[in-house]
Amino acid sequence: MKTRDVIASAVQNTFRSKLRTSLTVIAIFIGAFTLTLTSAIGAGISSFIDSQVGAIGAPGVLTVTPVPEDAPADDGPAVYDPDRATGGASIDGPPGMAGGGMNQADLDRIAEVPGITGVTPAVTLPVDFVETAGSQRYELTLDLATGLFIPDLAAGAAVADVDERQLQLPADYVEALGFADAQAAIGQPVTLGVTDAVGGHHEVEAVVAGITNPGLMNLGPEGNQALADALLAAQRTGVTGEATPVYLAADASIDPASTPEQIAAIKADLVDAGFQGMTVADQIGAFKTVIDVVTSILNAFAVIALLAAGFGIVNTLLMSVQERTREIGLMKAMGMRSGKVFGLFSMEAVFIGFLGSAIGAGVAIATGLIAAPLLAEGLFAELPGLEIVRFEPLSVAIIMGVVMAIAFLAGTLPARRAARQHPIEALRYE
Structure with missing residues (x-):
């Protein structure tokens, strides 16, 4: 019997007991469905986190803060x-x-x-409020753009080192300041309020250069050097003498x-040297760890389901061997070798594993593609760019391969039992 004949016979024999095979396939389906979906969720969230980190140039930046020399050990x-x-x-x-x-x-x-x-020192600029003509005044914590970070922009461009006073705002300021959308805010004037050292109030004009998308690593409002100079000049009104700049943190660039x-x-x-440095990856590491732990727990349940399915395969094939004892004896009496008999029953196990994993992966992909847009527009609407599920062909193929390997191992015992049947004794079996 040729290999293709063994495969064709295995596929045909699998459906001899449709109910028993279907129940086994369902058990495999549950495990494959869970593994495929949780793997896609983990890949989607990890990709989103990586894109957020990469979008702000994190691989080349350390946030440095001082460590007091006399800080107690506790x-x-x-x-x-x-x-x-x-x-x-x-x-x-x-x-x-x-x-x-x-x-x-x-x-x-x-x-x-x-x-x-x-x-580059991290500088927070003194701002009391921001407003446009006809809008309310809103609080604003403004940072000086260092150029080390690449903002995730919804519209416009990052603030530049030009003479024009430029401002970069998060997306949640767009509607509040009366703009129709992010694109409509680009190039529009805004007013920033600041208080000087003697209590006087000043207003500084600027234009909106860019609007950033909300995300895990939201940089917040930023201004360029021209805007910073104007705000600091307004703040220093009435001050005599030189002031020593004090910085709470600094951005150190590395390779x-x-x-x-x-x-x-x-x-x-x-x-x-008395400082501590952290990458953005350090700061969000705990978040990724939680995601990995949750994904691992879900995968563990899927593995348990697959192990249960493995026992189902053993039971299915053992029953099949018992029911087909005389058939096995006839095949061996006609010259079919033990290796071919072993291969026949092993192929049946692999085919059952293939059915369960293919159906499970297919349903998981369909479920993910249907649910992802709904969740993106609802529950995760505040995280644009989040790909809730990310189905990678290689991962799906690996999951199917693993399931089929488990099925093969589960079918080893019944296949060996069938291969070791003595043809005379098998033909006498009632």
């Missing part, structure tokens, strides 16, 4: 040191200032750490191709 409050006060800090003093701030000397120390190619070991070495050197 993470309690640090003892007050008057020498670290903002006003009295020497530019040659230790890193870190009051409230965890940094001065220019701290930035210089960070820049000296091997592996760091540049340092985007740095390996995890190299990044770890840079972090260690920063700790030795």
Whole structure:
């Protein structure tokens, strides 16, 4: 009997007991359906997280903050040191200032750490409110755009280093400020309110350069250097003398191709210098861990279902061997070797596994494609760009292969039992 004849005979024999085969296929279907769907959900969420991290240039950026030298080991409050006060800090003093701030000397120390190619202080600009003609006033926490991050834009462009005062706003400001949509806000004037050192109120005009999509790593409102200069000039109205800039954090740029070991070495050197550095991946690592754990738990239930299906395959084929004992004896008496008999029953097990996995994967894909748009427009409407399920052909093929391998292993015992049948004894079986 040729191989193709063995396959054709196995497929035909599978449907001899339709009810028994169907029940076994259903058990395999449940496991394959769950594995395919949870794998797609995990891939979709991981892809969304990676895209959010990649969109802001995270592979090449470390957020650096000072670590107080006298911070207690139990993470309690640090003892007050008057020498670290903002006003009295020497530019040659230790890193870190009051409230965890940094001065220019701290930035210089960070820049000296091997592996760091540049340092830009994270600056929060003084803004009381933002408004447009006819709109209400809304609170605004505005940062200076450093150029290290690539915003995920819904419309327009990132703020640029030009003379025009430019502002970049999140999508939730569009409707509040009276714009029809994100595109309609581009190039429109807005007014920013700021209070100076002696209590006077000033208004600074700017234009909207870009609107960012909401997401995991929302950068928030940002302004360019021209807007920052105008706001700081308004704030310093009435101030005499020079003020020492204080920064709460800094963005340190590194080689985007740095390996995890190299990044770890840079972090260690920063700790030795009195600072701590974190990538965006570090900050969202716990979130990804939760997703991975939930996916693993769901996959575990799917594996349990597949193991139960494996026992179903064993039972199905053992019953088939018993019912076809005389047939097996006849095939062996006519010259069919034990290996071919083993292959015949093993192929039946594999075919049952193929049916269950193919139907399970197909239904999972159909369910995902139908449910994904509905969830994207409803429950996950606040996360544009989220691909709730991501079916990757390779993953689906691997799942089907694994299910078929489990089916093959489950069919090994019945197949060996059939292959070891003695033709004379089998022909005498009643």
